[in-house]
Amino acid sequence: QVQLVQSGAEVKKPGASVKVSCKASGYSFISHHMHWVRQAPGQGLEWVAIINPPTTNTAYAQKLQGRVTITSDTSTNTVYMELRSLRPEDTAVYYCARDVSANDLSWWFDPWGQGTLVTVSS
Amino acid sequence: SSELTQAPVVSVALGQTVRITCQGDSLRKYYATWYQQKPGQAPALVIYDKNNRPSGIPDRFSGSSSGNTASLTITGAQAEDEADYYCKSRDDSGDPWVFGGGTKLTVL
Numbered sequence: 001q002v003q004l005v006q007s008g009a010e011v012k013k014p015g016a017s018v019k020v021s022c023k024a025s026g027y028s029f030i031s032h033h034m035h036w037v038r039q040a041p042g043q044g045l046e047w048v049a050i051i052n053p054p055t056t057n058t059a060y061a062q063k064l065q066g067r068v069t070i071t072s073d074t075s076t077n078t079v080y081m082e083l084r085s086l087r088p089e090d091t092a093v094y095y096c097a098r099d100v101s102a103n104d105l106s107w108w109f110d111p112w113g114q115g116t117l118v119t120v121s122s
Numbered sequence: 123s124s125e126l127t128q129a130p131v132v133s134v135a136l137g138q139t140v141r142i143t144c145q146g147d148s149l150r151k152y153y154a155t156w157y158q159q160k161p162g163q164a165p166a167l168v169i170y171d172k173n174n175r176p177s178g179i180p181d182r183f184s185g186s187s188s189g190n191t192a193s194l195t196i197t198g199a200q201a202e203d204e205a206d207y208y209c210k211s212r213d214d215s216g217d218p219w220v221f222g223g224g225t226k227l228t229v230l
Contacts, residue, residue, distance in 0.1 A: 035219070037165075044224040045157075045165065045208050047217055061217050095164055106153040107212055107219070108170035115164050 002026040004096050004113035011119045017084040020116045022096030029077040030054040033099035035109055036070060036081045038092040046092075050099065051079060086120045093117050126154075126209055126222035133228040134199045142194045142225045144209030152212040154192030156185060159206045159224075168207075169194060196227075204229045 007021040022034065036048040049060045053072040060068055069082045079096060094116045097109035126146040134140035144154055156169040167176050169185035182197045192211075196203055209222040 037221075045159075045210075045221040047210075047219040047221060050218070059218055063217075097165075100170075102171055105151070105212075106155070106171040108155040108167055109157075109165075109210070110167040110170070110176065112164040112166070 002098065002111055004098065004111060006094075006096060006113040006116045009117040009119070011121065012086050013122055014086055014088060014120055016086050016120075017082060018086060018118050019080055019082040020094050020096075020118065022079045022081075022113050024077045024079070024098070027098070030074055034070075034072070034079045035097045035099055037095045037097055037109070037112075039095070039115075040089070040092040043092075048094070049081065053079065083118070086118075088120050091118065091120045126211060126220055128207075128209060128222040128225045130223065131226045131228070133230055134196070135230050136201065137198055139195065139197045140199050140227065142196075142207050142227065144192045144194075144211075144222045145190055146211060146220070146222075147190055148211045148213045148220065149187060149190050149192050151214070154185065154187060154209045154211050156183075156192075156194045157208045157210065158203075159208065160204075165208065199227075199229050201229050203227060 003025050005023045010018050033052050035050045049070045051058045051070040058070050067084050071080045096113040101107045153172045157165040158168045159165040173185040184195045186193045206224045208224045213220045
């Protein structure tokens with residue numbers, strides 16, 4: 001079955017960097033874009049970024065532009081999200097999610113990884 | 123940047139029908155997608171491509187759209203439907219994907 005497995009929780013100090021991984025299985029890794037979405041404690045979902053694994057073309061949320069980088073490794077079917085210059089407000093659960101689209105009007109994210117809690121605290 | 127607006131809280135009596143709405147300019151062009159999130163879990167897809175359900179999602183869930191408003195309807199709500207529901211859409215201004223703020227559904 002299609003599955004996304006993420007790396008474990010991280011605790012970082014302000015100003016540090018974090019790199020979260022998302023390993024895909026059960027489908028053709030190069031046939032689907034991959035998204036990252038985050039959710040601060042008690043808050044809603046916020047789109048972070050997208051990558052096309054075979055080309056490594058990316059797009060990022062304006063709010064995080066310059067601090068976030070998404071990469072992919074087609075040899076291991078893994079996508080990575082690195083967030084730099086961490087701030088307390090970056091504390092959130094970070095999810096990867098596979099992009100699926102049937103046409104130019106509709107995109108959906110399915111499935112989602114289990115989430116990785118990143119805590120930024122001094 | 124565009125926004126998608128959802129009511130923060132909606133309640134429904136057990137077995138009754140409830141509609142959760144999502145408003146935004148992007149919905150005039152793009153279909154909404156709906157996700158269900160239960161406490162401590164990752165979001166899960168419930169409605170995609172206007173009104174399609176993934177396997178495993180009960181047929182009491184349906185989606186519709188009119189103008190700038192998309193709706194998720196649960197016909198005969200069950201206790202297990204109590205969750206947060208998020209709409210999402212593609213967007214041509216600002217970030218390419220945008221989520222609604224989420225609706226907490228309580229089943230009484």
